[in-house]
Amino acid sequence: MLIKRGAEADIYLIEWYGRQAISKVRKRKQYMHEMLDREIRMKRTLHEAEMINMAKRAGVTTPLLYFVDPINAEIVMQYIKGELARDLISQGFGWIAEMMGIYTARLHARDIVHGDLTTSNFIVYDDGIDTPRLVLIDFGLSFYSSRLEDKAVDVRLIKEVMSSAHADVFDDAFKKFTQGYSSILGDDYARKVLKKVKEIEQRGRYARVV
Amino acid sequence: MAICLGIESTAHTFSCSLVDEHNILSDVRSIYKPPEGSGIHPREASRHHAEESANVLREALATAKISIKDVDIIAYSAGPGLGPCLRVGAVIARCLASYHAKPLVPVNHAVGHIELGIRLTHARDPLVLLVSGGHCMILLFSRKRWRVIGETLDITPGQLLDQFGRELGFASPCGARIEELASKSSRYIRLPYTVKGNDVSYSGLLTAAKKALNSNKVEDVCYSLQETAFAMLAEATERALAFSRKDELLVVGGVAANRRLAEMLATICDRQGARLHVVPMRYAGDCGAQIASTGLEAYKAGIMVEPIKAFVRQSWRIDATDVPWREKSIEISS
Numbered sequence: 001m002l003i004k005r006g007a008e009a010d011i012y013l014i015e016w017y018g019r020q021a022i023s024k025v026r027k028r029k030q031y032m033h034e035m036l037d038r039e040i041r042m043k044r045t046l047h048e049a050e051m052i053n054m055a056k057r058a059g060v061t062t063p064l065l066y067f068v069d070p071i072n073a074e075i076v077m078q079y080i081k082g083e084l085a086r087d088l089i090s091q092g093f094g095w096i097a098e099m100m101g102i103y104t105a106r107l108h109a110r111d112i113v114h115g116d117l118t119t120s121n122f123i124v125y126d127d128g129i130d131t132p133r134l135v136l137i138d139f140g141l142s143f144y145s146s147r148l149e150d151k152a153v154d155v156r157l158i159k160e161v162m163s164s165a166h167a168d169v170f171d172d173a174f175k176k177f178t179q180g181y182s183s184i185l186g187d188d189y190a191r192k193v194l195k196k197v198k199e200i201e202q203r204g205r206y207a208r209v210v
Numbered sequence: 211m212a213i214c215l216g217i218e219s220t221a222h223t224f225s226c227s228l229v230d231e232h233n234i235l236s237d238v239r240s241i242y243k244p245p246e247g248s249g250i251h252p253r254e255a256s257r258h259h260a261e262e263s264a265n266v267l268r269e270a271l272a273t274a275k276i277s278i279k280d281v282d283i284i285a286y287s288a289g290p291g292l293g294p295c296l297r298v299g300a301v302i303a304r305c306l307a308s309y310h311a312k313p314l315v316p317v318n319h320a321v322g323h324i325e326l327g328i329r330l331t332h333a334r335d336p337l338v339l340l341v342s343g344g345h346c347m348i349l350l351f352s353r354k355r356w357r358v359i360g361e362t363l364d365i366t367p368g369q370l371l372d373q374f375g376r377e378l379g380f381a382s383p384c385g386a387r388i389e390e391l392a393s394k395s396s397r398y399i400r401l402p403y404t405v406k407g408n409d410v411s412y413s414g415l416l417t418a419a420k421k422a423l424n425s426n427k428v429e430d431v432c433y434s435l436q437e438t439a440f441a442m443l444a445e446a447t448e449r450a451l452a453f454s455r456k457d458e459l460l461v462v463g464g465v466a467a468n469r470r471l472a473e474m475l476a477t478i479c480d481r482q483g484a485r486l487h488v489v490p491m492r493y494a495g496d497c498g499a500q501i502a503s504t505g506l507e508a509y510k511a512g513i514m515v516e517p518i519k520a521f522v523r524q525s526w527r528i529d530a531t532d533v534p535w536r537e538k539s540i541e542i543s544s
Contacts, residue, residue: 005481007448031474032441033398033434040403086453116407120453141407153363157407164350164357164529165454204361205345206290206525 008044008140009073016066016076024048026073026140041073044140049075051112051139058110060103061125061135080135085122089166089173096124097162097173099134101180104154108193109185113150115141117158119166152196155181159197213276214283214509215306216502217267219299220291220319221343222250222382224259226270227498228281229506235274237499238266247379249372256294263302270498278310285505288316289523290344296522308517315505316515320345320528322500323489324356327462329503331487337456339447339475340528342463342495343368343383346443347528348408348450351536358529359450360408367439367465370412374435377420378428389468392436395429401438408450410442440471448478460487464495511535 004011012023026041028034049068056062067076085096100122107114114121116138126132145151158177163170182190201207211230218225225239242258244250271278286303289296307314323345324338338349338356346367348360365373368383375384401418404411419435451459459479465471466489479486493499511534515521 005452005483007445007452007478007482029441029445029477031444031477033437035398036400036403036438036441039400116449118407118449118453141405153406153409157409160358160360160408161453164352164359167353167355167357200363203364204527205347205366206527 008138013079014076020079021066022063022077022079024075024077042070045070045073045075047142048139051142052077054110054112055107055136055139058106058112060106061133062139063135063137080123080125080137081127082123082125082135084120085124085134086119086165088124089119089162090169094172094176096122096134097176098180100158101177101182102184103134103136104158104177105181105184105190108151108154111144111146113143113145113154114139115143115154117154118161119158148192148196149200152193152200155193156197156200212282212506212509213280214285214315214502214506215270215278215281216317216322216498216500216505217284217286217299217303218319218322218496218498218501219259219295220287220289220496221295222255223496224262224266224295224298225496225498226267227502228270228274228276229499229502231506234499234502235276236270237493237497238270238273239497240266244381246381247376249376249382250292252292252294255292256298259295259298263298267302278306281310281312283315283505283509284312285315285317285501285508286520287319287322287501288521289319289526291319291522291524293522293524296524300520300522304517304520307520313509313514314517314520315508315513316520317501317504317508318526318528318531319496319500320347321356321531321533322504323462324349324460325504325507326493326497326500327460327487327489330490330493331460333458333460333487335456336458336460336487337447337451337454337484339443339459339461339466340463341367341443341461341465341471343372345463346410348447349528350450350454350456351533354532354534354536356528356531356533359454360410360446363406363409363411364413365416367412367443368463370416370435370439371465373416374419377423383464385465385468388432388436389470391429391432392470393433395427395433397427397430397433398437399426399430399434401434403438403442405442405445405449408446408453410446412439412442415439436468436470440468440474443471444474444478447475448482451478451482451484456484458485458487460489462489462494467491467494507535
């Protein structure tokens with residue numbers, strides 16, 4: 001059953017050996033040249049599978065992988081029932097923003113750059129028994145890098161998303177995110193990253209007064 | 211009914227337009243053309259604007275069949291743009307406003323592109339792709355401002371095409387000539403494809419495309435450049451569309467005139483179940499109508515400036531501009 005038509009892939013809820021699972025299929029993009037499209041889909045599928053596992057080692061909760069098929073650009077993984085941070089963050093769920101910062105920092109500590117840190121890629125899993133947990137998904141654009149610049153681009157994206165889609169809670173949410181980030185990588189490093197974020201913003205069009 | 215005169219002079223175009231609540235009464239333009247192989251020289255462009263301004267204004271009034279005395283509001287593009295060019299428009303607007311004692315309204319050029327796009331397409335609450343020589347932004351409206359949800363991290367597609375075109379000896383703007391060359395090829399050369407979340411980066415693509423000219427046919431490079439650049443933009447836009455769950459996409463700005471881009475955006479809208487609005491080609495590029503339409507709305511919302519304090523800003527981001535007249539502010543929520 002198709003449950004979401006994302007920008008990158010179609011998400012199906014399927015049954016996988018007796019349990020519910022997610023099948024994520026990167027469909028052929030009609031607008032893209034076939035050669036480019038095939039390469040991108042295969043690369044991202046493999047990246048995603050690899051990085052989902054690496055993220056676990058970094059202490060970031062991600063779905064379990066069941067099956068990977070790079071040729072057909074399909075990944076079968078654990079179904080996480082929950083709500084997207086995007087839909088909860090405006091209601092003042094402060095811990096979510098802070099936890100997003102912690103997860104991001106844990107990845108960055110291992111030189112993993114997620115590449116698509118938006119609030120729709122964090123799922124809040126709540127089974128009603130344990131305390132709710134945050135699960136990070138969609139590692140298709142992720143890569144390894146030790147460069148400050150790449151990590152700052154990661155942080156800049158979440159800042160951009162918070163300041164546009166969540167403009168009403170931006171100040172508080174981004175502050176919480178930063179606190180979470182600092183708590184893992186330290187104030188000094190967090191300051192360095194935020195300084196770099198500013199620098200990238202200044203590079204943007206019409207940002208600097210000339 | 212209030213009539214607004216809009217004066218546009220941010221870059222290569224000097225334009226005057228008269229609009230009222232319902233109609234664009236006139237929109238007259240004079241475009242500075244740089245010599246082959248070069249881009250806009252700000253000083254030369256401003257000289258062109260100064261020389262052409264009287265004729266353009268006269269023709270705009272004549273076409274609308276009104277006298278300057280019938281004009282109720284004078285609006286000018288106050289930025290962002292090239293300093294010398296902006297100052298020509300501002301000087302003319304100030305003079306007219308003080309001599310004829312009319313209210314003077316500063317307009318953000320980028321807001322102008324969107325306002326005119328909404329006016330002409332009747333989009334309701336769209337995700338906006340603003341793509342031109344100066345801009346490359348994906349925007350949504352929230353809390354009285356257009357907020358940026360994705361943008362270029364370095365140069366714009368317009369600059370990419372212009373700088374590449376100059377390498378081929380064309381004069382800016384080069385988009386149409388590159389599109390024509392591209393249509394003669396279907397051989398794809400692999401070029402760098404850089405999407406970072408909802409953002410794109412074109413500087414690496416520009417360098418690689420210039421290099422590719424050494425060992426490939428021009429048509430093939432044009433084709434591959436266009437395919438890669440627009441696919442990046444389409445992907446970033448689709449990501450923002452899926453994220454924001456808007457059911458309309460509005461495309462504005464000079465590059466909206468490119469057919470290949472419009473084609474790609476049509477397929478993503480189809481996939482995401484969104485309605486695609488593309489600003490009519492005649493009003494895609496810079497024009498006075500975008501300033502006049504916005505000036506009219508801004509004036510009704512109480513935005514005005516005394517001629518003595520009228521400013522220009524070369525750097526003026528759209529997300530630093532209040533848009534108090536736009537009520538619709540649909541927050542993303544379930």
